[in-house]
Amino acid sequence: MYLTREEERILAGEEGEARAKALEVIVKVGEAVGAERLIPIKHAHVSGASYMTIGDAGLRFLARLAESGAMFSVPTTVNPVSYDVEEPGAIPMVRLSPRIVKAQGEILRALEAMGADLILTCTPYYTEVPRRVGLREGDSVAWGESSAVAYANSVLGIHTNREGGPLALMAGIAGRTYFYGAHDPEWRKPRVAYRLETPKVLDETEAGVLGEVIATQHRDEHPPLLDAPLGGEAALKELSAAVGSAGSLAMVHITGVTPGDPGDMIEEFVTMDYGDLARRMEDLAPGFEPDILYVGCPHASIEELRRLYRALSKAGERAGGRTVVSISRSLYLQALREGLVEKLKGLGVRFVRDSCLIVSPFSGSARGVRVATNSYKAYFYLSKKGVEVGLAPIEALPKLVS
Template sequence: MYLTRIEERILSGEYGEAKQLALKTIVKVGEALGAERLIPIKHAHVSGISYGTIGDHGLALLEDLVEKGAQVSVPTTVNPIGFDSEDPYLLSTVGVRVDEGFVRGQLRIIKALKAMGAKATLTCTPYYLPDTRSLSPGDHVSWGESSAILYGNTVIGVRTNREGGPLALMSAIAGRTYYWGLHLDEYRTPRVGFKLESPEPLDEVMAGLLGKIVSERYVGLRPPYVKARLRDELAVKEMLAAIGAAGSLAMIHLEGVTKPPIDEGRLESVEEVDWRELRDLYEEHRPSWRPDIVFLGCPHSRAEDLARLAKQLADKPAPRSKIVVTMSRYEYSRFRREYPDYYNVLEKKAVVVRDTCLIVAPLRGENGSPKIVTNSYKAYFYLSRKGLQVGLSTIEDMAQLIYQ
């Protein structure tokens, strides 16, 4: 691999042991993949920081990096943790069991990341933060978190491979990543497509299920082209999150969203997705039972999403199901500021939690565990694998389930 003079000096240890270790890790991964050089990055997003995910071994790595003097070289944001940082036991009423050892371990993780200069944003939607507004199409970044990676590549047009949390952190420290895969033009051009003709634009649940179909059927290094009518931003976000959960893709070329546009006629093949198949799949996932928990916010909710939910609940009595909403602190502040009436509704009828998500919180399926309805296929994918009974419903249909 070709290295610049500065990179050679980093590898020799002139910039400290931590930066040397970080760059050595990136070089080894790049060489294994056949990368010819490294590329500077403008931003990093570190995933996998819940204590329930990385445990004591991950914590030890982070604290070792701090002892070695590690500092991030670019603006760096981080993923959700296992609880609301200001109220660790807020979700105890819905089956999330957080003990004191978990809290101590999680807070040490956050302390270590902050010591390295990372910003404790604690959200899986860094693309909604002011921190990323300066990013432009073509900018190279190193992001963990599958849904954020897909959104960044597909919607914003930044360039990142599907990095794990540790490698994204190493890139943040080194300020570089390996120049391979989706950092290159040739790997961002689709050859194969999927096309869905639907009688109406897809809501967030239907879009998520289409993402599941695409992710499970497509195999290849280049992103597939996807042509479908999606209802709104929430549908786009949930489709991309579903694709990331159900498979290994890091990007799609979404017609009307991803730029530059491509000529569909130049694709080697296009598979028609049957609308009836998608509709039947929706019926399979739609619950016939009243949920114990209605969960919104995977990936983290925007203020606009919560306004839609509050609108459905505004003139209703106290819900018969518990409503859990997860979001970033940034969007929480924006919700309070821009939608004060709807905020007052949800404050009374829902548990609004920041910094975490049910899929990274210590919630486990067991006898008597809660039945959950969500509008997110990603949440369905991970929560059902924890042994929980999960169903899918749009925001608009949730109110009917809660009061049935």
């Protein structure tokens, strides 16, 4: 692999042993995939920060890094953790053990000691981070949250591979990643096009199911080209989350949405029928009255909160009292300023910041609990953990409560 003089100097340890080790990891991974050089990154987003995800082994790894003097060399943010840091009891049906609280605190202190910005959200694109860092179309980053990776590439035109949490961590310390995959403009040009024949604009749940279909069907190494009418920001977020959870796609080139020229490399055209999508929606629809209505996987947007308030206002406090919203602390403060928090809490809604039902101890405490959500990603992961889950758009969720 070709290295610049600066990269050779870092690898030689002239900027500290920790940064040299981090760059060594990036170089070895790059060589393994055939990358010929490295590129600087403007930002890193580290996943796998929840103690429920990484356990004691991950905690020890981070603690050793921090003790060695490792520091992030580019702005670096962090994914959700095991609980709401300021209100640990916010997650319903969960009793946090002192051991989890202590371990999670040590993880956060280690990351903060290395210079991380503890935004604790899976939607860094909703926060002030892109503006503060100056992220623009074509910039390279190293993000480790699969839904954010797909959203960055597909909606924002920011370039990032789907990095594992440790690799995003190393990239943040090194300030470099390998030039491969989504960082390569040629890789970003689709060779297989999917067109959905549909009489309607897709809501977020339909977009999520469409993401499942594409993720399980697409086999080409290049991203798919998608021609489908997606109904706004929530649909784009849920499509991105679904292709990252049901499969391993880092990008979908969405006609009319994704920045950049898709090129003229299309070799195969696939037509999909809405009827197939509708039948899958029927399979996933709640066949029960839910104990919990869940919105915010990935973390909720302000527009989703507005939609939820309108829906709950018609249904009353019974539905509101069963509703849980997970959201970034940043957007929670914005919603607080707009009066949305007060309005939703007035209907009984519970807010969970910094965390979500997926990476918290919820699934271990929720045997027999029934959840209805607008998120395919929440359905995918909660159902794998033994929770009964049904899928419905925000407007339909309150109607499930009698």
